[in-house]
Amino acid sequence: MRIGYGYDIHRLVVGRPLVLGGVTIPCEVGLEGHSDADCLTHALADSIFGALALPDIGHWFPNTDPSIRGIDSRRILEKAVHEAHLRGWVIGNVDCVVIAERPRIGAFLDAMKTSLSATMGIRPDQVGVKATTNEKVGDIGKGLAIAAHATCLLIRSE
Numbered sequence: 488m489r490i491g492y493g494y495d496i497h498r499l500v501v502g503r504p505l506v507l508g509g510v511t512i513p514c515e516v517g518l519e520g521h522s523d524a525d526c527l528t529h530a531l532a533d534s535i536f537g538a539l540a541l542p543d544i545g546h547w548f549p550n551t552d553p554s555i556r557g558i559d560s561r562r563i564l565e566k567a568v569h570e571a572h573l574r575g576w577v578i579g580n581v582d583c584v585v586i587a588e589r590p591r592i593g594a595f596l597d598a599m600k601t602s603l604s605a606t607m608g609i610r611p612d613q614v615g616v617k618a619t620t621n622e623k624v625g626d627i628g629k630g631l632a633i634a635a636h637a638t639c640l641l642i643r644s645e
């Protein structure tokens with residue numbers, strides 16, 4: 488088995504869609520970034536790259552590459568899973584935490600599990616997605632950004 492860990496944070500700005508775990512959430516602000524800025528999916532992809540001891544997503548999808556501007560981050564997660572499969576690993580389970588003061592995302596967690604599991608080709612019961620606020624502390628607590636942490640367990644494919 489191999490374990491991996493990933494973290495990401497993006498700023499909340501006016502005029503962008505809010506995408507988390509591949510799910511578009513109605514909100515007056517969205518995440519800023521070169522891609523769709525889905526910090527949950529980025530953290531998860533990085534956990535898989537980390538478990539493989541590979542470079543992080545900035546290596547595979549550099550934010551200086553204009554050809555991937557606005558890319559759907561599910562393509563990034565698919566790439567991470569593909570690299571795992573190439574090396575003889577499958578995903579045992581993943582677990583994630585999203586830290587968001589606004590909006591409240593609890594109602595969307597099941598949709599994120601469904602979306603992320605479909606993107607990774609695993610079952611929803613292999614995907615943990617949890618949400619917390621930052622208790623109004625710091626910039627996340629002021630609603631200026633959303634962060635995500637993720638862990639994954641890879642197991643040898645038969």
Ligand code: MG
Nearest residue numbers: 495496526529
């Ligand atoms: Mg990111």
